[in-house]
Amino acid sequence: MVKVSILGATGVIGKNVAFTLARADTVDEIVLFSRPQSVDKAKGETFDMYDALAAEDIDCRLTPSCNYEDINDSDIVLITAGTPRQEGMTRMDLAIPNAEIVRNYAEKIAIHAPDSIILIATNPVDVMTTIALEASGFDKTKVIGIGNHLDSLRLKAYFANQININSSEVHTRVVGEHGDHMVPLLSSTTIGGIPLKYFIQSVDMDVPRLIKRLRKAGNTIISKKGATEYGPSYAISNLISTIITDSHKILTVTTYLNGEIAGVSGVSLGVPVVLSKKGIAMIVPIHMNDYEQKKFKDAAEIVREATEEVKNSFNYH
């Protein structure tokens, strides 16, 4: 029996993750948790999803709820509740109000689903990962932010499209902050097993332009359709399926660092990890060139400052 609860399930990301996960048919129950004022909407979402699942003969239980008891015994609890980013806003503009929501939910998860793995999508996700870690009191291997997984998927797709090859041939990662200070690891990117620096000598590829596009990807989508939807939802359900199936894939997520990468400590950042049904089985020791390492450390300082600012704001309430 595999149970996943989604806190913020009536939102764009929450409901899309619920539907994507249900369709993947790897979960027995999904709790669509919302505030009392939104629970009727959560009910409507489940009715609509059941109709779609009937067409595919999928028997996944969908539980709309505003009652914390319903998240009891969840294997994974995903937090997507929060204010979404509007055009022109940085993820940091959302930090303080969203931290209150994440802190409250993390405390409730610790009471009702103490053996679960917590996933956080709410932005700024690197800051929220530390907030959830401290509020839940969980081991750091069990509190995971949806950091740079989506950024890494985007970059992989850009490279593949640019040279018209299957995306499975591209191995690339984005680490650091999920935001303006993301660090694409070009030095360790390979295409068909060949390091990028050799590959770009024989194909026409404007890498700086691709990186610029990557940094603006979220804002570009928000400016054109109001919200990011399919990309983050598929990235999140992909992470959940990797954990549930214990498939030990290496994916890039946000985790609290204790000096494992570039000596960075006391802050949550996106790094590649091995994911198992226990959470983070291992942080993968990445090699960065001097430029990437400097940018990674810069990102660490920026996220650390924002995390401190958010934590200090708690004292005023």
Ligand SMILES: NC(=O)c1ccc[n+]([C@@H]2O[C@H](COP(=O)([O-])OP(=O)(O)OC[C@H]3O[C@@H](n4cnc5c(N)ncnc54)[C@H](O)[C@@H]3O)[C@@H](O)[C@H]2O)c1
């Ligand atoms: N990490 C990523 O890759 C990524 C990608 C996309 C979105 N996000 C983030 O995920 C979050 C949700 O995005 P969305 O597009 O689904 O937003 P949305 O506005 O569609 O949904 C937000 C949800 O949070 C709930 N909510 C709002 N205020 C609340 C409060 N005070 N207490 C409890 N619940 C509250 C709403 O009812 C709704 O269910 C945002 O913070 C967004 O920035 C992260």
